[in-house]
Amino acid sequence: xxxxxxxxxxxxxPALHDLLAGRQxxxxxxxxxxxxxxxxxxxxxxISAVDGVAGTxxxxxxxFVIFQTGWSLRVEGRRHAVDRxxxxxxxxxxxxxxxxxxxxxxxVFVKGIKVISMTFLTHSMRxxxxxxxxxxxxxxxxxxxxxxxxxxxxxxxxxxxxxxxLVEYTADAKSSRLxxxxxxxxxxxxxxxxxxxxLFVYSAFILTLGLPRSGFAAAIALAILMxxxxxxxxxxxxxxxxxxxREASLAxxxxxxxxxxKIVLPTALAGIITGVMLAIARIAGETAPLLLTTFLSQxxxxxxxxxxxxxxxxxIWDQFTSGTQASQDRAxxxxxxxxxIVMLFYAGARLIARFTGVKKF
Amino acid sequence: MSTxxxxxxxxxxxxxxxxxQAVRRGDRIFRGVSLFAGITILVIIGAxxxxxxxxxxxxxxxxxxxxxxTSAWFPDQTPNxxxxxxxxxxxxxxxxxxxxxxxxxxxxxxALFIAQYADRRLASTxxxxxxxxxxxxxxxxxxxxxxxxxxxxxxxxxxLNDYLGFIPIFRNDLNQYSKxxxxxxxxxxxxxLPTISALSREVLTQxxxxxIEASLAxxxxxxxxxxxxxxxxxxxxxxxxxxLGLGRALGETIAVALILSASNVxxxxxxxxxxxxxxxxxxxxxxxxxxxGLSALIASGLVLFAITLVVNTxxxxxxxxxxxxxxxx
Amino acid sequence: MAxxxxxxxxxxxxxxxxxxxxxxxxxxxxxxxAFIGPSGCGKSTVLRTINRMHEVIPRAYxxxxxxxxxxxxxxxxxxxVNVRRTIGxxxxxxxxxxxxxISENVVAGLTLDGKKRSKAELDSIVERSLRQANLWEEVKExxxxxxxxxxxxxxxxxCIARAIAVQPQILLMDEPCSALDPISTLAIEDLIExxxxxxxxxxxxxxxxxxxxxxxxxxxxxxxxxxQPGRLVEIAPTERIFSNPTQxxxxxxxxxxxx
Numbered sequence: 001x002x003x004x005x006x007x008x009x010x011x012x013x014p015a016l017h018d019l020l021a022g023r024q025x026x027x028x029x030x031x032x033x034x035x036x037x038x039x040x041x042x043x044x045x046x047i048s049a050v051d052g053v054a055g056t057x058x059x060x061x062x063x064f065v066i067f068q069t070g071w072s073l074r075v076e077g078r079r080h081a082v083d084r085x086x087x088x089x090x091x092x093x094x095x096x097x098x099x100x101x102x103x104x105x106x107x108v109f110v111k112g113i114k115v116i117s118m119t120f121l122t123h124s125m126r127x128x129x130x131x132x133x134x135x136x137x138x139x140x141x142x143x144x145x146x147x148x149x150x151x152x153x154x155x156x157x158x159x160x161x162x163x164x165x166l167v168e169y170t171a172d173a174k175s176s177r178l179x180x181x182x183x184x185x186x187x188x189x190x191x192x193x194x195x196x197x198x199l200f201v202y203s204a205f206i207l208t209l210g211l212p213r214s215g216f217a218a219a220i221a222l223a224i225l226m227x228x229x230x231x232x233x234x235x236x237x238x239x240x241x242x243x244x245x246r247e248a249s250l251a252x253x254x255x256x257x258x259x260x261x262k263i264v265l266p267t268a269l270a271g272i273i274t275g276v277m278l279a280i281a282r283i284a285g286e287t288a289p290l291l292l293t294t295f296l297s298q299x300x301x302x303x304x305x306x307x308x309x310x311x312x313x314x315x316i317w318d319q320f321t322s323g324t325q326a327s328q329d330r331a332x333x334x335x336x337x338x339x340x341i342v343m344l345f346y347a348g349a350r351l352i353a354r355f356t357g358v359k360k361f
Numbered sequence: 362m363s364t365x366x367x368x369x370x371x372x373x374x375x376x377x378x379x380x381x382q383a384v385r386r387g388d389r390i391f392r393g394v395s396l397f398a399g400i401t402i403l404v405i406i407g408a409x410x411x412x413x414x415x416x417x418x419x420x421x422x423x424x425x426x427x428x429x430x431t432s433a434w435f436p437d438q439t440p441n442x443x444x445x446x447x448x449x450x451x452x453x454x455x456x457x458x459x460x461x462x463x464x465x466x467x468x469x470x471x472a473l474f475i476a477q478y479a480d481r482r483l484a485s486t487x488x489x490x491x492x493x494x495x496x497x498x499x500x501x502x503x504x505x506x507x508x509x510x511x512x513x514x515x516x517x518x519x520x521l522n523d524y525l526g527f528i529p530i531f532r533n534d535l536n537q538y539s540k541x542x543x544x545x546x547x548x549x550x551x552x553x554l555p556t557i558s559a560l561s562r563e564v565l566t567q568x569x570x571x572x573i574e575a576s577l578a579x580x581x582x583x584x585x586x587x588x589x590x591x592x593x594x595x596x597x598x599x600x601x602x603x604x605l606g607l608g609r610a611l612g613e614t615i616a617v618a619l620i621l622s623a624s625n626v627x628x629x630x631x632x633x634x635x636x637x638x639x640x641x642x643x644x645x646x647x648x649x650x651x652x653x654g655l656s657a658l659i660a661s662g663l664v665l666f667a668i669t670l671v672v673n674t675x676x677x678x679x680x681x682x683x684x685x686x687x688x689x690x
Numbered sequence: 691m692a693x694x695x696x697x698x699x700x701x702x703x704x705x706x707x708x709x710x711x712x713x714x715x716x717x718x719x720x721x722x723x724a725f726i727g728p729s730g731c732g733k734s735t736v737l738r739t740i741n742r743m744h745e746v747i748p749r750a751y752x753x754x755x756x757x758x759x760x761x762x763x764x765x766x767x768x769x770x771v772n773v774r775r776t777i778g779x780x781x782x783x784x785x786x787x788x789x790x791x792i793s794e795n796v797v798a799g800l801t802l803d804g805k806k807r808s809k810a811e812l813d814s815i816v817e818r819s820l821r822q823a824n825l826w827e828e829v830k831e832x833x834x835x836x837x838x839x840x841x842x843x844x845x846x847x848x849c850i851a852r853a854i855a856v857q858p859q860i861l862l863m864d865e866p867c868s869a870l871d872p873i874s875t876l877a878i879e880d881l882i883e884x885x886x887x888x889x890x891x892x893x894x895x896x897x898x899x900x901x902x903x904x905x906x907x908x909x910x911x912x913x914x915x916x917x918q919p920g921r922l923v924e925i926a927p928t929e930r931i932f933s934n935p936t937q938x939x940x941x942x943x944x945x946x947x948x949x
Contacts, residue, residue, distance in 0.1 A: 016693070016758065016759055016761055016859075017761055019772060019775075020761060020768050020769070020772050020773055021767050021768055021769065021772070022767070022768070022769025022771065022772050023767060023769075024767070052516065054513075054516065078804070079585065079771070079802075079803065079804070080771075082582075082584060083582035083584040085584075086583075086584035087583070087584070089470065090478050091474065091478070092470070093466065093467045093469075093470025093473075093474065094470065094471055094474045094479075094487075096467055097467050097468075097470075097471050097491075097551075097554050100510070100551045101490075101491075101494050101551065101554070103505070103509060104494075104497060104501065104502065104505045104509075104551075105497075107505050108501060108505070111508075157398075158398045158401060158402075160398075161394055161395040161398035161399075162395065162398040162399045162401070162402055164395045164398075165395035165396050165398060165399040166399065168395070169392050169395060169396065175396075178399070179399070181403065182399045182400075182402055184677060184681070185402055185403055186402060187673070187677045187680075188670060188673045188674055189402070189405070189406060190673075191605060191608035191609070191612075191669055191672070191673035191676070192666065192669060192670075192673075193608075193612020193613070193614065193640055193665065193666075193669055194612070195614040195640045195643050195644060195665075196413075196612065196665060196666045196669070197409070199413060199643065199658070199659055199662040200408070200413065202655075202659075203412040203413060203415070203416040203659060204408060204412040208412065224405060227402065227405075228402075255385075255387055255388050256388050256391075256392075257387050257388045257390075257391035257392070258387070261391075278496075281496045284498070285496075285497070285498020285499070285500065285501070287498065287499065287500045287614070287615040287644075288614035288615055288643075288644050291644055291647060291648075292643070292644075292647055313498060313500055313615075316504070320500075320504055320619070321619075328508075332504070335498075335500070335501050335504060338498060338501070339497060339498070339501060342496050342497070342498065343493065343496070346492075346493055346496050347493075350489065481748060569785070571781055571785035572785055572788065574743065574746065574785070575785040575786075575787065575849070575852075576787075576798070577743065577746050577774060578741065578743055578778070578779040578853075579775070579778075579798060579799035579802065579852070579856065580771050580772065580773075580774040580775030580776075580802060580856070581802050582771055585802050589787070589798065589802065590787060593787070593788075593790070594788060594789060596789075
């Protein structure tokens with residue numbers, strides 16, 4: 001063999017064992033390293049070289065990494081030591097990320113649940129002193145549902161129709177180029193900050209067309225914000241409808257638009273609903289566009305087209321920035337209500353997806 | 362019995378004529394309507410740019426200071442409005458940079474954890490939870506950042522000042538550690554995590570099993586496999602995930618508006634209170650602004666729009682180019 | 691450098707499901723051994739236990755012994771990473787790394803250890819491996835082009851070159867031709883014929899003619915019933931398996947009277 005000149009002597013019998021063997025740390029090694037790290041960190045804490053829970057935890061974690069990597073380096077070699085270090089880092093990122101995210105949800109729940117009561121859920125802030133306790137947010141719930149509902153009325157049909165165009169009517173070269181442009185713009189639109197959309201609605205509809213600042217103006221902004229989400233999710237759902245289904249229908253002489261409305265859309269319906277609910281979950285908590293396009297009301301206003309109207313995000317903003325204990329409590333209560341609504345939409349979308357077998361979500 | 366047959370015959374009888382004008386008209390209308398919906402989207406993006414430019418012009422003409430190099434923000438001052446975006450640009454870029462430095466490695470780490478390291482069942486639950494967190498409204502992150510995170514960050518700010526104070530950005534001469542650019546950046550990092558990890562997870566789980574096994578069969582450790590088989594395959598997707606996260610961090614409004622103690626100055630000491638961003642400035646100044654003030658805020662929004670447009674276009678460009686490459690090869 | 695393999699009382703599991711039970715067989719060095727049998731009979735699973743690739747699937751594990759020249763590769767001080775480095779594998783679908791060039795693909799296994807190698811050394815390994823895989827003449831002008839740009843058959847030979855570049859003791863092939871056209875299949879079969887001079891080769895195949903063409907020894911695996919573990923029915927010189935099998939199940943299978 002010509003290979004012998006490249007790597008000398010892997011030929012003799014004992015070499016095989018060396019080739020396959022690799023000393024490995026025992027299974028309990030990570031636990032031992034962690035225990036050692038924690039104990040030493042606590043000892044350092046006792047002699048007050050380290051203080052605080054956070055400090056002790058950080059020092060323990062650093063010691064754990066040093067112990068395990070060093071041990072592995074000695075016993076297992078560089079490649080396995082690097083592998084263990086990487087595994088530790090990946091697990092650590094997860095803990096680092098999970099901690100604040102859980103903390104957010106826990107804070108909202110603990111602070112919010114204190115003010116939740118029947119009164120809070122069924123009253124407005126009309127004739128309530130913002131600085132003092134009492135009052136409620138039902139007027140804001142009404143406003144949010146109206147604004148989000150109007151946004152969905154505008155955004156959903158537009159989004160679904162645009163998705164239909166992108167998927168069903170782009171066979172020839174010219175429309176496929178247009179479709180690519182639209183697709184690209186939809187993607188870019190996903191990243192346009194909501195405050196910019198608020199500015200746009202203000203400049204175009206309020207300043208230029210004379211629309212009053214109202215729930216409806218906010219709904220226009222929210223519709224624009226949900227549009228790309230609806231288009232993208234609908235598009236994906238339409239694309240996974242099998243081509244054979246369309247062709248079977250067209251071959252029966254059923255015109256294209258009927259094929260789409262009677263065959264394609266019903267097939268993709270569950271997925272489209274899922275996408276719409278996700279889009280609603282995304283816009284229900286938007287605050288910035290509402291601040292720019294509505295005036296906050298402290299009372300019920302069932303007419304989104306006229307006068308000031310509250311919504312949950314602006315209610316929370318107003319109460320939180322009012323700065324008294326009572327108003328901040330109400331803000332947390334509002335946050336809990338808002339997050340519950342958003343999560344319900346989100347979980348609902350996921351449940352629909354799961355029970356109808358929509359894979360994507 | 363006969364009723365079950367009837368609809369079928371009625372259905373076939375209707376559209377059969379070859380010259381069916383009705384059929385073609387139906388198709389034309391439906392196509393026209395959906396085309397209109399598609400065009401509307403193009404028009405919206407164009408209209409955003411046009412209206413922002415148009416409504417920004419009055420303030421830019423009235424401004425007596427340099428729009429790009431001025432930090433102060435007194436657009437409604439008569440007779441000489443003075444305003445500029447220097448401090449806003451600084452604050453926006455700095456908070457977004459902190460968010461990226463912290464958020465990108467952690468976001469990709471979570472994605473890797475879910476895609477490769479975690480048990481399958483645990484992974485799908487975790488995927489659901491991280492997606493859920495993308496839906497937490499930003500105002501809630503802002504409230505949490507102000508009332509929960511800020512007190513916990515003071516120790517870190519103190520520590521940075523005590524031990525790393527020789528680095529200018531960590532020095533704190535005021536001995537006040539709340540409402541700082543650092544805290545805003547950390548909150549932004551947490552907010553962009555779901556964006557970054559969701560997209561990275563998607564591309565990481567798309568790495569073909571056969572590519573992963575090819576690497577393992579060559580004798581790679583798990584980390585070597587990740588570097589050899591997974592990262593090169595997923596790199597374009599991870600880059601664009603980071604860019605989309607950046608876009609979100611640049612445009613985030615309410616959380617930053619709540620956390621920063623808005624002051625339009627450039628302060629390199631990132632643990633000290635102060636600083637402002639484009640988006641937060643718009644939300645905070647909106648209700649107290651006069652006509653020129655509103656126009657000035659729109660002008661600053663135009664700059665933010667341009668920045669996010671560039672960032673998003675680059676991100677999408679990377680994805681699109683890579684998709685084409687993959688199709689052609 | 692070629693080694694013999696002795697499998698003794700091997701059971702392979704996926705979680706609680708036992709995929710293959712009680713396999714014992716010996717594989718001679720510098721020969722080609724074919725595993726044949728119907729789908730789901732566990733022949734690929736057994737193949738993947740030989741380089742410990744079975745256990746990369748979550749919750750999959752093995753009991754029993756796999757001896758490489760008497761050394762148990764499931765022994766307590768054995769590192770699976772080193773086992774896989776010593777026993778090369780070629781998969782059903784060609785799987786060159788899509789982001790790497792042809793030459794990077796060839797040395798992908800070598801560069802894992804992070805050691806510095808001179809360009810000349812790497813180049814000579816690339817050339818030697820590609821020559822051994824009968825691919826050098828076809829690709830020598832475009833070594834820096836992506837491996838994904840080659841035809842299916844060329845990609846599979848590239849994967850073989852990648853596997854032999856680390857100079858393994860054994861070469862495992864898991865239905866290497868099932869995704870290829872007849873001409874590419876022929877090229878791979880010719881290559882197997884050449885490679886057995888240096889390597890111990892184990893090949894899983896669906897194609898009985900292929901087993902008959904390339905192998906000296908054939909092992910027939912069968913599934914006694916639904917939900918039961920696959921079994922090794924018999925292993926014998928290929929000629930005898932195809933002309934005069936001792937088991938009825940084998941005869942049924944090779945004569946097409948299966949099922």
